[in-house]
């Protein structure tokens with residue numbers, strides 16, 4: 383069966399000179415593995431469309447669960463990310479998270495949209511990589527069904543807009559009074575969150591994917607937001623990503 387799909391190439395495994403597997407994040411089929419003959423050579427008509435960090439339109443042959451590339455056309459390339467090692471490392475982390483949390487055969491429209499928007503902002507808009515990373519991590523957790531409860535104290539339901547505490551593993555907040563009364567698990571991570579951090583977290587979780595990076599936090603509070611987002615996503619995915627270690631080493 384022949385199908386035409388749009389997808390972002392998020393990884394490749396080269397198999398000799400003439401063949402490679404590419405991993406493609408698609409809206410309709412989740413993350414799929416596609417065999418691309420000849421696409422490793424820059425003389426191939428499919429060279430550009432099958433490169434990592436490229437959004438392409440693909441003509442594929444589908445046989446049961448295996449896909450073979452017939453022809454591809456580039457829609458948008460984020461290959462320019464490669465000119466900055468830190469941006470490239472962050473982009474690699476982002477696509478490895480997207481690939482990990484998407485499953486073959488499942489609708490991944492929101493995840494694809496978030497990933498594309500993150501790569502776009504990272505490559506073309508001047509925003510701090512830490513802000514981009516934090517927003518992606520928290521929004522990604524929300525998109526896959528793990529939005530944290532940020533509206534009120536989980537114990538007494540009081541408003542925590544003026545600040546409180548965030549429990550990473552529980553994914554919920556507590557006010558100052560309740561914090562001392564909550565029995566927490568040994569592995570729990572608790573962060574004190576200021577009004578600006580709670581506002582930023584709410585913004586990320588509730589905003590439209592296209593606007594998810596349009597917020598600011600004071601410089602001295604970015605680290606808290608960044609740590610919370612990273613640890614929250616890691617707790618939800620129960621996975622450590624080698625690309626994150628590379629990003630953090632730069």
Ligand SMILES: [Zn+2]
Pocket residue numbers: 535536537538539540556557558559560561
């Ligand atoms: Zn409370």
